[in-house]
Amino acid sequence: MKKSVFLGTAAAATLIAGMGVAQEGSTLAQVQERDELNCGVNTGLVGFAAPDANGNWTGFDVALCRAVAAAVLSDSSKVKFVPTTGQTRFTALSSGEVDVLARNSTWTYSRDTDLKLDFAGVNYYDGQGFMVRKDLGVTSAKELDGATICIQTGTTTELNLADYFRANQMDYTPVNIDSNAEGEQQYMAGACDAYTTDASGLAATRAAFADPENHIILPEIISKEPLGPAVRHGDNNWGDIVGWTLNALVAAEEYGVTSKNIEELSKSSNNPEVQRLLGSTDELGAMLGLDAEWAKRAIQAGGNYGEIFAANIGEQTPIGLARGLNAQWTQGGLLYAPPFR
């Protein structure tokens, strides 16, 4: 009896821990051999990652996955999107189920070190906010004392919320939810007074409501949430590929390279930086273990950073996010791609 219990426990625990980890070889080699990129995304957040009416994944995070696939596999459609929740995402990444995690994940110290992840960069500078119904009459997060607040469990927002209310000596009742869809449902039914998550997520959620005008996002931003693509710690080359793909998209916007003029510029541009970026001169691709035109394909997949932003979450879309911190450094924002040389 004792032995069977022990063995059973050990076996089960080991299965959980050991699943899929022991993959040999670099991530790049695995992806190329599989001829498909496994990309962990949100289970459904309009604008960032959500399947459209035809079942095709679209969104801001999705576009990054497609750009990486275009760079590595020469085909932006060779991506398998794996929906992950706040709870399952890091396990999915560290167990090798996904190659890259582009899922509104905040870059924090402990995730970078203790969780053994590497954040390849920041694709969206965000902060945590609150959304309430207009008829509640609340205009500031400081008035939320005693409120019931819906919160996605397993996220940094959960910790920020606890800290913010403690710092302001306020009380609240958390309602823990597992996904954005569930949070939406609870919030709409009035089961919580406020819904809190990253401000971009709030805007995206509100855009999906039937009556977005009846909800407001409170002005307080209570945290820094640099969201970025994460990869497993240890495979630096793969981290470089993801990070420099993102940099290529940002640099393309800075140099005015768009999906429209990229063919023309790759032949005729006189700007040496653009020439190097698009692989017309030098062999930057080889340093990553890719071919010369990797960045060109990445930019062609969905356009440069600005185009991706405008098409998925920009002011012309229902989500209507301003560039804000996510403008180029030349425009007063924080986007600053290191030089391609």
Added chain:
Amino acid sequence: MTDLPAPANPPFRPSMLINDRRYRSLTFQVVVFILVMAAAWWLVDNTIRNLAALGKTFDFGFLWNRAGYDIPQTPIPYTADDTHFRAAAVGLLNTLIVSILGCIAATVVGIAVGVARLSNNWLFARLMTVFVEIFRNMPLLLWILIIYAIFTEILPAPNAYRGEDPAWSMILWDNVALTNRYTAIPTLGMTNDPGSLDLGARITISWATIAIVAALVLGWIVRGRIRDHAQKVQDKTGTRPTTWWKSLAVMTVPTLLLIWYFGLHLVPPSLKGFNFSGGLNVANALVALWLALTLYTAAFIAEIVRAGILAVSKGQSEAAFALGMRPKRTMNLVILPQALRVIIPPLISQYLNLTKNSSLAIAVGYMDLRGTLGGTTLNQTGRELEAILLMMLTYLALSLIISAGMNVFNSRVKLKER
């Protein structure tokens, strides 16, 4: 009669390990044991290698770090500043709360439905059959979600209770408010508070609770003495003295006196700010989970009870009827005591199932052990292996304890062979 010469033991040959019945079973046992140990070794070795490949260590130290997250339902005091260990303890208590409530309610409903299914009332019996088949044949997770969704969508937000002419009003003499977040019920207040016993680790028990529980236990013991005395008198004289009012008195009078002394009264909840406060807000997550677990398990228990009753031969009830016993007494005094010994063993399994099924709580955001230790703690610390192992051991221990307790009960009701 002469003794036969003992057959000389043939010399041992390796082929006898397979061909000789005396050695064969031993051979197989040794082979299987080696295979099992090899499998275990492979699993452990695989784990160690993979942990090393990921650069992770195996360490329970994270349990003593600051948790940093809040939990909606805290049976013991807990803040975000407490450790992950305390968060796990809160989760375990929440698991215990819903499991115990669920086991009690499922037993009551299950026995009622099981007996009712055998009723002679055609409509009643069929209705119970429908109940059993519906709840038994749909996944528990669906039931939890359905019941939770019903609470969320049908009941109003606390705001509906506000204003001069509110859309909803409190029920039970303004004591209970149903909302789509929680059911606000009154708490007990004391005008003459005797203070609390400090158990350490910021856990306290009110002296009033201790006193009332002590009074009830003492009352129960005295009641037993009264009954023994009555039995003795009956054995001696043939007439049994009336004892019901004595029993009732020893059970209730001291308790009532204590309640009067402490000035125990109900403190109804009142709407303040966003939510009800003053009373106790029982989260809908708990109620929905409890109801779903109860109804689902009750459907199984009903079948167990029905099987147990049908296992008692018909002659027993016929004999009881022949003695002039009414159907209800026949059920209570003749059928059920005999049926119990068939019912208890599978009932233990149902209790274990209910306890383990309570880990579906995460579906409605009820923070049980799976929600704290296996949910947020695991996620924030990235200690998957440790957290899952700890959780498995805890559920294992919990199940073994329930099982042991029920086995003691079983040995008391099982057929005594004389």
